[in-house]
Amino acid sequence: MSVLIYAETEGGKVKKVAFEVASYGKAVADQMGCEVTAVAFNASDADVLGSYGINKVMNISHEGNFDAKIYASGIQQAAEQLGASVVVVSSSADSRYLSPLVAVGLNAGYATNVVSAPSSLAPFTVKRSVFTNKAFTHAEITSENKIIGVSNNAFGSVENKVACTVEEFTVSLASSSVNVASVDKATDKVTIADAEVVVSGGRGLKGPENWHMIEDLAEVLGAATACSKPVSDMGWRPHSEHVGQTGKPVASNLYIAIGVSGAIQHLAGINSSKVKVVINSDPEAPFFKAADYGIVGDAFEVVPQLIEKLKAFKAQA
């Protein structure tokens, strides 16, 4: 009996999202009374996982790009070698891509968007968010092997320092029929998935030429930029910034919505953010019912002031 977590890496370094997954894995392992091991690909700093309760890391060396099938085969073999009955993964695009493959390989039940540690081990019951954050369900995983996809920023990272050994795990990985022709990724920008703060603009900003306000505010806060669906449909901003029920989910610590009305489909996708701020000229905008803090005012007046004051605040902090 044991717990395995999949620790994602980027450029050879363990990603922050892996700390939350490790913390979750540690919590389950404590409930089960067993150890927790991580599997990672090309991790050069894998021992950092020891800060989050991981006793051992099985590191797989693999040349070439991420590939769901190849990575899934490595994770599956790590779970088999370890006899792990619980595998914990994140909700990143890559983890969601590969986990269904691991689930089929291990004949495991897989619960996604899990927001808290199991409420019971027998039966194995977890709480997951459904209806795009409009409700939760308590679900029982009835198969012997289980995969848990932890909802981003729901469980949190819990420091828990233990001795951690890193071993090279040599396996023969699956071959894949999918080849990466090119990757187009802005490396200098925080992604919506990883950002602690997201600044989002809606149709109230009137046109793409006004987006410098959103970008400047995001820059002061080290935030990712996002937008409402019509803004991306009109081509003011790329589709990759569209958040909401039919766009990307947001689960940041702080979400600032500017000139966004707060339609139900928009709110559904951003609702798991911890703190929500709205700036909107219409006091009746539905977003005020979902937000924690709000300013009723013209974005073109409020946002430039906010940027200046935040710069001053950051300068003295």
Place this chain on the structure above:
Amino acid sequence: MKILVCISHVPDTTSKINFVESDTKFDTNGVQYIINPNDEFGLTRAMWFKEKEGAEVDVINVGGAETESTLRKALAIGADTAIRVNTEALEASQVAQEIVAVIKTREYDLVIAGRESIDYNGGMVPGMIAAMIDASYVNNCVSLEISGDKATAVREIDGGKETLTTSLPLVIGGQKGLVEESDLKIPNMRGIMMARKKQLNVIEPSGATTKATTVNYEKPAPKGEVKLVDAANVDELINLLHNEANVI
């Protein structure tokens, strides 16, 4: 080319989400059902392959008779044949197994599913199908071109995009981008009339096993009132975000 589009029958995005029977069942009272938006983008892309390249397009849903209106809508949009596997959809792995049982008898070149359904947000059906039939697989697919048995797909990744080349048979998890919002088709009268004559085959389930069950539902705790800050006093907002919310 033979294409299968998986259609999930989901509550309209504006639906009020409530539960009945001691929070063990979703309250369908007054709820309008639609084709899952992610699936609709995929279906519309399939229509393009049909119009330009003569592809044959089947649609499938695993569910009870109540889902037939949604399958009829897919036929009205232009799908050739609909298949309903006559069993309640309980969880993703059961749904994937039932769809695979159909795929095995009909041999599709391309299977299009949505990256997730907007009701249970599982996001695992396309990947599970791909693994079960050992087909190529691209999730979060925002562009798809096919030539012969080769495909070029674009996958949305965190922070960017990845262009992939692969071969058929292929399974994708699709989303907006496969086609644009403005390409979505509202069925016209002729489509609706024709849909009535098309086949909607009801197939009995293969008896797939489940790996998870829903115990009950819970609604999020009601939210407190918003704290309003005067537009002339943004310092106060910074103060609250720093000292009260601890987020900056």
